[in-house]
Amino acid sequence: MGRNLQSGERLRPVDLAREHGLSTQAVRNYEEAGILPAAGRTSHGYRTYTPLHAGALRAFLALVPGHGHRTATSIMRAVNEGAVDEALRLIDTGHAQLLDDRRTLQTVESTLRGLAPTTASEPGVGSGPDAVSRSGGTFIGPLAGKLGIRPATLRAWERAGLVSPRRDPLTGYRVYDEADVRDARLAHQLRRGGYLLEQTAQLIAQVRAAGGLEPLEAALCDWRDGLSARGRAMLTGAAELEAFLRKRG
Known part of the structure; x- marks a missing residue:
């Protein structure tokens, strides 16, 4: 179960990690890869995250099963760089590939x-x-x-x-x-x-x-x-990404 986060709440890497069974190093790696927005820093240099970062992490992890790690990373990078249209293009490409795979299966059958x-x-x-x-x-x-x-x-x-x-x-x-x-x-x-x-x-x-x-x-x-599991995973990923986009504004 995720925490009921308030918009101004500060979170530590461990807070994001625990929700998904990750290591704190994995969270830092995701930030460095551009999957998460850049973290804030305390006066002592410690990373601080917010519910926005938590939403980005949830969106990324939800996108991976349907699109794969590489494409999910590209989607989140595009969003965090303000290139939402590019992120949507990548998602459309994934759905087009799924449709093509379904047609291939139907042809083979x-x-x-x-x-x-x-x-x-x-x-x-x-x-x-x-x-x-x-x-x-x-x-x-x-x-x-x-x-x-x-x-x-x-x-x-x-x-x-x-x-x-x-x-x-x-x-x-x-x-x-x-x-x-x-x-x-x-x-x-x-x-x-x-x-x-x-x-x-x-x-x-x-x-x-x-x-x-x-x-x-x-x-x-x-x-x-x-293919059915992939299609449903894409729906889940899209829902989490939409939630992140609404939070991001």
Whole structure:
């Protein structure tokens, strides 16, 4: 519980620290970083704070969960320097990033729902790149045809790390197993949705790390919960910052 502070009350570093379980050194560090307004000094040189400083500290600590330490620091510095518009721009940027992250999540969820379980082509015999590998899997030609893309596109995706086909030991041709086909289909959907190669590669890496599409569902739930928590944290931070701005005048 915070203290019921009066507007003219003088506070020591320890008074601000105790409210939030911080050290007095942390409070001094926040002041030196520009997160808190400059402290007053007693005749003996000791720092003195006011309810305004307490409000700044509450605002900063409330901003951190939603915006991160670096951006929260920049927001408070801007406010303390009188650049409120810059502080609001930083907040707007954070909300825009959150919205972009939500759209990314929705795209990934929609893409994964559109990917029915797949299996690689049945083993068979062939002598060209349009045939099926003796050791199982499919060659580049059939896979490209199935996706409606050129083989050159699959080769470009390989260079970007989106797919990692092995080589047939007899022919040297690329062979795409079940996981490769899954990754190629996912890449195709994401690329059609406007994702850059780098963004697509990152998402496919998450699928691989999760062990496939089904295990990724849990990760997507965690991602969704994280975005919701971040959104609520931004609301809390905005409320504390507004309270500080009103107090600051």
